[in-house]
Amino acid sequence: MATRAPTGSRAGKAPAGQLRAEPGPGAALTREQKLDLYYYMRLTRSLEERLVNLYRQTKVVGGLFRSLGQEADAVGSAYALDRSKGDVLSPLIRNLGSMLVQGATPLEILRQYMAKGDSPTRGRELNIHFGSPERGFIGQISHLGDMVPVMAGVTLSFKIRKQDRVGLVYVGDGATSTGSFHEGINLAAVQRCPLVVIVENNGYAYSTPISRQTAAAELKDKASGYGIPGERVDGNDVIAVYEATRRAVDRARRGEGVSLVELVTYRRKGHAEHDNQSYVPEGEIERWESENDPLTRYVGWLTGIEGIAASALEQIDARVVQEIDLATDEAERSPVPESDDALIGIYADPPTLEPLWFREGVRSAVEKHERPASWGTHDPETVKATEDA
Ligand SMILES: Cc1ncc(C[n+]2csc(CCOP(=O)(O)OP(=O)(O)O)c2C)c(N)n1
Ligand SMILES: [Mg+2]
Numbered sequence: 572m573a574t575r576a577p578t579g580s581r582a583g584k585a586p587a588g589q590l591r592a593e594p595g596p597g598a599a600l601t602r603e604q605k606l607d608l609y610y611y612m613r614l615t616r617s618l619e620e621r622l623v624n625l626y627r628q629t630k631v632v633g634g635l636f637r638s639l640g641q642e643a644d645a646v647g648s649a650y651a652l653d654r655s656k657g658d659v660l661s662p663l664i665r666n667l668g669s670m671l672v673q674g675a676t677p678l679e680i681l682r683q684y685m686a687k688g689d690s691p692t693r694g695r696e697l698n699i700h701f702g703s704p705e706r707g708f709i710g711q712i713s714h715l716g717d718m719v720p721v722m723a724g725v726t727l728s729f730k731i732r733k734q735d736r737v738g739l740v741y742v743g744d745g746a747t748s749t750g751s752f753h754e755g756i757n758l759a760a761v762q763r764c765p766l767v768v769i770v771e772n773n774g775y776a777y778s779t780p781i782s783r784q785t786a787a788a789e790l791k792d793k794a795s796g797y798g799i800p801g802e803r804v805d806g807n808d809v810i811a812v813y814e815a816t817r818r819a820v821d822r823a824r825r826g827e828g829v830s831l832v833e834l835v836t837y838r839r840k841g842h843a844e845h846d847n848q849s850y851v852p853e854g855e856i857e858r859w860e861s862e863n864d865p866l867t868r869y870v871g872w873l874t875g876i877e878g879i880a881a882s883a884l885e886q887i888d889a890r891v892v893q894e895i896d897l898a899t900d901e902a903e904r905s906p907v908p909e910s911d912d913a914l915i916g917i918y919a920d921p922p923t924l925e926p927l928w929f930r931e932g933v934r935s936a937v938e939k940h941e942r943p944a945s946w947g948t949h950d951p952e953t954v955k956a957t958e959d960a
Pocket of ligand 2: 774
């Protein structure tokens with residue numbers, strides 16, 4: 572049996588034990604799906620490694636944020652959503668894997684990091700801050716915790732419209748200390764929104780270790796304050812991550828509301844590529860690398876317990892290399908942005924938005940009756956009534 576080595580780190584406090592051998596809901600995954608999980612984890616790691624090379628060649632012009640060691644957390648959780656039903660997730664900088672699962676392509680990611688004119692944000696944003704609602708991922712912002720109230724709203728709209736859709740929002744251990752996290756999760760909980768909150772406990776928020784982040788013994792304990800279930804899972808076991816997230820997704824889809832899933836993992840790189848991690852205790856990173864690498868563990872499980880031939884995984888590795896090579900060549904050929912492009916997409920065109928769906932046909936009372944001419948607006952009716960008076 573493939574064993575999960577003890578994590579040996581205070582920072583991540585990962586639960587010790589064995590990599591799941593007995594059939595669980597993950598057993599419902601087909602061989603293809605299990606290989607799919609491997610493909611996405613490998614693609615995430617290799618794509619980031621390619622980005623590091625490009626960064627060192629100064630072709631990646633902004634910061635570079637890694638998810639090294641967290642691939643199982645990103646991939647396994649996103650894989651539990653059902654894109655065919657219109658499920659949506661809100662990623663963070665360390666969720667490249669989640670975006671790839673939802674259908675983001677290596678070419679888009681490379682163009683984005685290289686600030687190319689044909690990247691999703693046309694060179695105006697330099698990492699993975701872009702969205703694709705039709706593919707089920709929402710554009711992220713940097714502000715910690717702020718996507719929780721956004722996703723509370725998104726999932727509340729699913730509920731009001733009686734849609735069979737689930738939303739998933741990622742937050743880091745640091746983000747659980749923000750007001751936005753608290754307000755958003757509380758609102759979603761009380762409204763029983765179909766939302767899954769994934770807390771990625773990777774041991775650090777920039778240089779702040781989890782021991783200085785919270786007095787709570789475990790981040791999952793925060794769930795009880797909102798009256799929702801919380802579960803703590805080994806975030807480096809992709810099957811366990813998938814299963815736990817799937818339980819939460821199924822619960823949300825049944826109309827039972829919000830769940831919090833804490834994934835215990837470890838950030839093996841600095842906050843971004845420039846960060847030399849001088850604040851990390853000696854030997855900690857190396858321990859996680861040698862004892863608890865999510866890819867090494869999954870390969871061990873696939874080839875051991877699952878009896879999948881190493882050659883099947885090598886084929887996937889070769890496919891990943893080929894895809895990344897092709898995408899890199901294409902991204903390198905992409906043009907730099909046109910300067911005039913900076914003006915496109917800034918202002919609404921036409922400059923007024925369509926009324927929101929629930930306001931269609933309704934003019935607001937303020938617009939109709941209560942807009943004083945002194946506001947400097949030109950409501951002809953008000954202006955005429957003022958003049959007539
Ligand atoms: C409200 C807010 N405060 C501070 C920052 C600056 N900042 C960006 S990422 C980060 C650390 C995030 O840590 P965590 O939530 O644990 O996520 P991780 O980077 O570990 O995935 C900080 C402090 C920010 N973006 N937003
Ligand atoms: Mg963190």
